[in-house]
Amino acid sequence: xxxxxxxxxxxxxxxxxxxxxxxxxxxxxxxxxxxxxxxxxxxxxxxxxxxxxxxxxxxxxxxxxxxxxxxxxxxxxxxxxxxxxxxxxxxxxxxxxxxxxxxxxxxxxxxxxxxxxxxxxxxxxxxxxxxxxxxxxxxxxxxxxxxxxxxxxxxxxxxxxxxxxxxxxxxxxxxxxxxxxxxxxxxxxxxxxxxxxxxxxxxxxxxxxxxxxxxxxxxxxxxxxxxxxxxxxxxxxxxxxxxxxxxxxxxxxxx
Numbered sequence: 001x002x003x004x005x006x007x008x009x010x011x012x013x014x015x016x017x018x019x020x021x022x023x024x025x026x027x028x029x030x031x032x033x034x035x036x037x038x039x040x041x042x043x044x045x046x047x048x049x050x051x052x053x054x055x056x057x058x059x060x061x062x063x064x065x066x067x068x069x070x071x072x073x074x075x076x077x078x079x080x081x082x083x084x085x086x087x088x089x090x091x092x093x094x095x096x097x098x099x100x101x102x103x104x105x106x107x108x109x110x111x112x113x114x115x116x117x118x119x120x121x122x123x124x125x126x127x128x129x130x131x132x133x134x135x136x137x138x139x140x141x142x143x144x145x146x147x148x149x150x151x152x153x154x155x156x157x158x159x160x161x162x163x164x165x166x167x168x169x170x171x172x173x174x175x176x177x178x179x180x181x182x183x184x185x186x187x188x189x190x191x192x193x194x195x196x197x198x199x200x201x202x203x204x205x206x207x208x209x210x211x212x213x214x215x216x217x218x219x220x221x222x223x224x225x226x227x228x229x230x231x232x233x234x235x236x237x238x239x240x241x242x243x244x245x246x247x248x249x250x251x252x253x254x255x
Contacts, residue, residue: 019164023219026081027168027175030223033074034175038182040067045189045254061114068103075099075150082154082220083161091157098149105143109135140190147186148199151224155203158220167215167222176226183227184234189247189254197235200228 044060044067051057079087079095087095112135119128187196207215207225215222239245248254 019166022081022163023165023168026078026165026219027171029074029077029081030219031171031175033071033078034179034182034223034227036070036074037179038185040064040071041182041186045248048255056118057114058117061110064106064110067110068106072099072103075102075154078154078220079150079157081163083157084163085161087157091153094153095150098146098153100146101142102146102150105139105141105146108139109143112139136191140192141195144187144190144192144196148196151203152199154220155224158218162218164217165219166217167219169222172219172222173226175223177230179223180227180230181234183231184238185248187231188235188238188245189249191247193235193245197232200231200235203228204232 040063044064047058047060047063049059051059051062076095076099079091112131116128116131116135119125119131122129122132183196183200187193203224207221211218211221211225215225235245242251
């Protein structure tokens with residue numbers, strides 16, 4: 001039996017071996033992406049301590065400086081591996097535009113949120129109102145347009161140029177649960193649910209109706225489908241429990 005299994009592996013076509021290796025590599029990088037995203041997107045909300053070398057800042061402000069430096073390269077790796085061959089010029093330009101929106105929004109949020117701690121609540125002054133606008137409204141929407149747009153671009157690239165990989169379900173489902181909760185938390189606390197909820201609902205609906213039969217051959221599609229489904233379930237449960245979609249900070253879970 002063991003000999004037969006060894007011969008079976010040895011007799012496997014070379015392209016199947018390569019596909020298996022690349023599928024495993026992609027699934028591991030997706031898992032790394034799913035784990036690091038909540039660390040950098042949700043983590044700063046739990047780091048409210050003063051930064052001793054410069055007390056006007058919080059530890060979260062310093063930590064958040066590294067968010068795009070870690071996550072944007074991961075987006076690029078997934079973008080490269082989502083499809084076969086090199087991305088086209090147009091695909092690369094769209095990636096750069098969406099990444100720029102992501103970084104611009106995240107940076108705007110970081111600076112305005114840090115300054116907002118010194119200005120008080122909105123309504124205290126014109127400066128506080130403007131800072132709140134840059135942080136909670138313009139910054140979050142630019143950031144999350146980039147976030148959702150990059151997800152759509154990865155799905156598009158895999159759809160147009162399938163790489164011949166297959167889904168590793170154990171890591172895909174784990175990644176989907178982690179990233180799905182992150183997506184829910186980011187859209188909820190970021191006050192961008194009016195934009196994000198239709199997006200994740202459309203992804204779930206489209207995959208269920210037209211794309212479910214090829215999930216085993218489309219690992220990026222499987223990952224984002226699982227993520228969006230998990231996020232949708234979290235939104236449904238949260239909305240039913242609270243009778244709406246209050247932020248974590250509004251119900252006292254975070255400060």
